[in-house]
Amino acid sequence: MAFVETTKRNLLRQAWLTAFVAALLCLAATALAGAETKSLKGVALIIGQSKYEHIAALPNPANDARDMAKMLTDLGFDARSVTDRDATKLKRDLERFTEDAEGADVAFIYYSGHGIEAGGENYLVPVDADVSSLRDADAALVPISAIMDALKKTVPVTIVLLDACRTNPFPQDAVVRRAPTASASPIGAGGLEPVRGARALGNAPAADASLGTVVGFAAEPGRPALDGAAGENSPYASALLRHLAAMKGTEFGSVMRMVTEEVYLDTKARQRPWVNESLRRLLYFGVAPAEPTGDDGLITGERRQLLLTISDLPDPKRAQVELASLQEGVPLDALYGVLKALGTEKMPEDPSDLQKVLDAQAERLKKMMSERAALRTDDPEIKRLVASADKAIRQGAIVTARKFLDDAVGRVEQTNDAVDEAEDLVKQKRLADAAIYARRADASGLVFDYKSAAGDYAKAFSLAEKWDDKLRWNYKNQEAEALNAYGYATGDLDALQRSIDAYRTILNFIPNGEQNRDWAITRNNMAVVLQTIGERETETARLEEAAQIFRASLVVFEREKDDLNWAAAQNNLANVLLKIGERESDPKRLNEAVVAMRATLEKRPREKVPLDWAASQNNLGLALYALSEREAAGEHLTQAEAAYRLALEEYTREKAPVEWAMVENNLGNTLVSLGIQLNDKAKINEAADAFRAALEVRTRETFPVSWATSRLNLGNALSGVARFDMGTGALEEAATAYDDALTVFTRQRFPMDWASAQNNLGSIYQTLGQRTRDAAKLEQSAAAFQAARQVYVRRKFPQDWAMSHYNLGNTLQLLGGVTDKPEHYGEAIAAYRDALREYKRETNPRQWALAQAGLGSTLHWLSMSNADPKTLLESIAARRAALEVLTVDAAPVDWANAQNGIGMSLLNLGNLERTDKYLGDAEAAFTATLKVFTRESLPMQWALAQNNLGDIHWNRGSYGGGKAEYQKAIEFFENAKQGFTEAGYTIPIPLTDQKIDLVKKQIAKK
Known part of the structure; x- marks a missing residue:
């Protein structure tokens, strides 16, 4: 509560200052227009x-x-x-x-x-x-x-x-x-x-x-x-x-x-x-x-502008900067100065992107502070300029600091020709000059001019290469890091390749090609660049190369007993395996990513590095969640939930609000999957609460990308809630959440997120169209799934490609029923079979089973239009195959739906063949569904099962079973009618009444 109250007071104070300035400007203009100000x-x-x-x-x-x-x-x-x-x-x-x-x-x-x-x-x-x-x-x-x-x-x-x-x-x-x-x-x-x-x-x-x-x-x-x-x-x-x-x-x-x-x-x-x-x-x-005048005047002027910039920063960003300053041990003033140099309009909105900026620049500041003593020069003017630059950095006046270092480099260049008198003097001069170039490179990095920084580090390397082995290593390494930072920020692949070349140059400095600790660190850093390039390519060759390098680095760090670097390399390996695994149908890499994440946690004990431990718990949760999507029963979902809850013990809202919101979001995704799998409404409601809590920190104004992500995820939770309610309120709220996400996730800027939102929006329109029998909604659903397929191409994203075909098949099946156009059933069957080209029982058992069940359902409805017993037999076979994976314990609702479908197909098969020999198996299937379709939890599905059991007894009565069978049929139809009423699903009630009247007439004839 204290944090919330403090935030409220600060916002009120800032709002007053804004209004105050506006009023002052208005009065000042009036005064100046009328007379000289008094x-x-x-x-x-x-x-x-x-x-x-x-x-x-x-x-x-x-x-x-x-x-x-x-x-x-x-x-x-x-x-x-x-x-x-x-x-x-x-x-x-x-x-x-x-x-x-x-x-x-x-x-x-x-x-x-x-x-x-x-x-x-x-x-x-x-x-x-x-x-x-x-x-x-x-x-x-x-x-x-x-x-x-x-x-x-x-x-x-x-x-x-x-x-x-x-x-x-x-x-x-x-x-x-x-x-x-x-x-x-x-x-x-x-x-x-x-x-x-x-x-x-x-x-x-x-x-x-x-x-x-x-x-x-x-x-x-x-x-x-x-x-x-x-x-x-x-x-x-x-x-x-x-x-x-x-x-x-x-x-x-x-x-x-x-x-x-x-x-x-x-x-x-x-x-x-x-x-x-x-x-x-x-x-x-x-x-x-x-x-103040001179250097102090310049510093004070920029300092005051920095203070005004800080006063406008929202509290979540302040909290991130404060935490970075505390954790990295760098001056708060200098870190804020770095952000001011970047410019508020370019400041990352997403907290994870801002954290990357803060981490990189904090490391640069630490290096500059640690190397201050190495700056030695006999030139008094350069000494003055460097001292003023140091003071400016401590005051957060980063642009002014760079100006001083510009002047220092200018002084260096003026005096270059006067130092060639003796070898010793040349060496001292070259090293001193290299340090000035490196110093300016550091300052360039602080204002995010990585390209200039790389050039200055290259110049410093050329000056020191002949004279000092340690410095040549350091300067070339800093050039590589600057090129990587520039390439990552701009997408310049040439800069990223030159970064790799710089690391390879460093590797040549190692005598006799020895695979020592320096070799492992350099190759590890080079692999990070390879991973950056690989994530932007459609092929995985660079990602595979990065994984191989991380593994080789681990061998060295293990031998050297370097736990800190070992954990970092292991974390990098886990991340690259996760990236590769997400693109593949085979879950092998995802399993390897989970193992690697757990190994990282062994070297990051909670009592020594609590925040690193929490970060690794969150990453483990991500890997477990990705793995669970490839399992029949999502066995790893509960483990993912446990990992996120452990992370939240350290990432509290008071101590780390941005990270807390991130983990709440990830936890919500896992709870939605668990709730749907276990038919547990409470878990889905808990997930919705988690997303809403995250959105209190992830506001659109402060974190638009994270806001859109959590709005999209909230839509998923609301879609899950709608499974337990036959109304349309939760569905419409979910659609609004997806539409909100699409205002940020445009196809041009965020193609994957855009496709995900389109896919989810298609699912909402699908359910709305099913419940209201609105063909227009189903057409919207099909259009959304087809839009998602513009991004989800099979070669690049095989799993997402298969998912979009499966979802499209579901919509086309419903559209065939609403419009009474059998051609839609044929299109749906083709879509399911496309999905099964990628969904294999060995690697994707749950998705394979759901696609089989969907195929069986569509074949059933197609048989209703062509009266073909062969089609019904294919439907029964497809659903029975699905039941080999979908069990009542692991996937109760999907299991019950498949059982219900088998019963329907058997009942219709008997009607086509004019025989009662299938009624016993059909009744057993409908009765089995009642283990899941209870009147209390799923009244609409329970009512449908009652209706189907009524049909069984009606048919038995028609085949000579007598009045007793007809009476049972009426009892089941009356149950069905009550269930439809309780569920708010009124469409089938008139048909149920007609059935009851027809059965009563048949009883009267008896």
């Missing part, structure tokens, strides 16, 4: 309370007050600073300030010291306060509301910034009374020593003369604020001192956003200030103090 008169009171007499002293408020007073004076305020005031003096100071403020345009109060909250009132704590002060708080302490009310009456604009200590300086069980006879209230809870902060003030209505108020808090309401090191400023005061100087016509809201994000970065995301305001006009604060 500067406002401002008065300020700065209070610093450090030397408390009876409660804990605070070292920093006096420093904060002194520095803030100078800053506000420089901004043009008539500023007065007071420190260490007792209750009498502090109240007198505030009364005097209220009087002096009359006639001013802006009144500004800054308070640093102890503060408490009780009974809805915030109190400033004088330095002479003790426990007895709490018994008469309005007299012994200083209520803030009275000050605010007084200033609102006389000053158009009031600004109050509270840097008040939230550590309760009084005993824990102490209570506050506004007056000796007033009721008692507990002191509001705050953070632990040495934290500071304050609660929000109430929003009293402003007086008519007031143009609004701003109340700023050092931290969000109820959250702690850090105190800072003794003898320095608090983080809040430091940010104010740094950025209030930016108000050279800059609107106040933007400045306070800078302050907010400066504190957020300075405290490594532990503290974030908060503003409660009601301003209604633009503020000018006179002439600002001198800004």
Whole structure:
């Protein structure tokens, strides 16, 4: 709940700032059009309370007050600073300030010291306060509301910034009374020593003369604020001192956003200030103090733009950046600077893609920081530029850092010809120059200019190749990585091939072709590039080559006892096997992927690397789920479910919301498959809940691709729910979910996802057409399946190709019945037989059995139009074949449907041959279905079974069974009628009534 509340407050704050800026721009335009803008008169009171007499002293408020007073004076305020005031003096100071403020345009109060909250009132704590002060708080302490009310009456604009200590300086069980006879209230809870902060003030209505108020808090309401090191400023005061100087016509809201994000970065995301305001006009604060110049000025300028960019980032992205900074040990400022350099319009929306960017750039930042000491040069100008670049990177000013390094490289190139006097000098110069090129390459990588980075690493390699074996290895390796990153981002296959060539060059550096640890690492990295190329090709040769290299690397890492690299290579092997296996009919590779994932988990213990362990559990779940789709009973589905649930023990919504949503989504897919297989409505409902939970994080605005994926999966769950309800509500909701997904998954950008959504939409239209007997819906279904087949071609995607034929066969079978056009049955039979070209009993037993059952059903209906006993016998044979795989325990609904179909074909065969010899087998088949088709769980199917048993007894009566058989027939038909009514399926009820009337007439004749 705390996470949700924090997110809500931040969104409200951002919404206010947006509206505030719009209003300011409007007023500024009006003012400039009418006359020259008039500067406002401002008065300020700065209070610093450090030397408390009876409660804990605070070292920093006096420093904060002194520095803030100078800053506000420089901004043009008539500023007065007071420190260490007792209750009498502090109240007198505030009364005097209220009087002096009359006639001013802006009144500004800054308070640093102890503060408490009780009974809805915030109190400033004088330095002479003790426990007895709490018994008469309005007299012994200083209520803030009275000050605010007084200033609102006389000053158009009031600004109050509270840097008040939230550590309760009084005993824990102490209570506050506004007056000796007033009721008692507990002191509001705050953070632990040495934290500071304050609660929000109430929003009293402003007086008519007031143009609004701003109340700023050092931290969000109820959250702690850090105190800072003794003898320095608090983080809040430091940010104010740094950025209030930016108000050279800059609107106040933007400045306070800078302050907010400066504190957020300075405290490594532990503290974030908060503003409660009601301003209604633009503020000018006179002439600002001198800004930083030179290198510091450039850094500060980009830093401020970074702070404004951060303030607009949604919380899920902030959480991802914060977690990456913490896990990789790189500065939060620099990581945000990298994203700003990329540009918000190019920032990946999908969390997995954003994670790849963060991981790659965090690794680059770590390398730059670790190699800082290796940068040695005698040129003082280059030293200055490199130092400024380092400072800029730490401040998140990545573009400015690159400019400094551009200048450093320029300096290098100017002095190249002056270093050839001696061999030793040449060596030192070449290595120093190579380091500068490499440094600029690092900076290029941070702004995602991988192509330039690769060129600079290549130049650094050429300079160092002759002089230093270790550096030539490093620079060539970095060139290979940059080429891979560029090729992956742009799809440039030439760059990917040049990356492989660079790795092969590195392999030549290994003496005598020794297959050592360096050899294995280099080949492992090369195989990652091969996998990237292979995933974009229709053939699997590159993927196979990558798998072979990963296996060879594992041998070396096993020999070297390098568990970390062994686990990474094993994970890579599992992923490439999964990619190959998904394209093949034979599940062999999927089984190998599962084994490889489990082996990875043995080297990633939960107690040492919990998040890596959770990631591997999720990957294991994916492999198990893919394998289950090739099994008769989906034996691995429950194992996949268990793996996802284990991953969720570490990937909690509070700790890792993006990863949590991803695993919830994957878990939902598994629960849908389990629910359908086991006829378990509760599991399908749980799956729908999982998708809806994931969508609370995967919003369309923040993560459009993930949102579309979860909307598509929610549609699958709703389609499963519809199996238990004969209405159309769940089906229509599912169709809406698929249509939503297709607004993101276009064929051009996401062909596989587009085809999947088309396939699923076809299934929904199929069920809707079946229930409403609407030929138009069935035509839509067929069109959707045919659209999916434009992507699902047999050579590239044999399993998906077969699935689309099977689904199309189901729709054409239904269309034949609704339109009474036998030609559709012939088309359906052809579609099923196409599916069976790929679905084999040995490799795809469940899909093979379902296709056999569908073929048998269509042959049955075709026989009804051509009255051909041979066709009925083929139908019975196909369904009996299906029952060799579809068992009542593993696939109860599919088993019961096949039994029902056999009974129908036997009944019709007897009618064609005018014999009762098939009635016993038919009755046994219909009776068997009642093990699954119960009145409580599946009333419509139960009613159909009752109807079919009624037909059995009617036929027996007609073949001489007498009145008793007719009476049984009527009982079954009455049961059927009640079942159809309960299921809401009214279409067959008139036919059932006709049957009952006909049987009664036959009884009357007897």
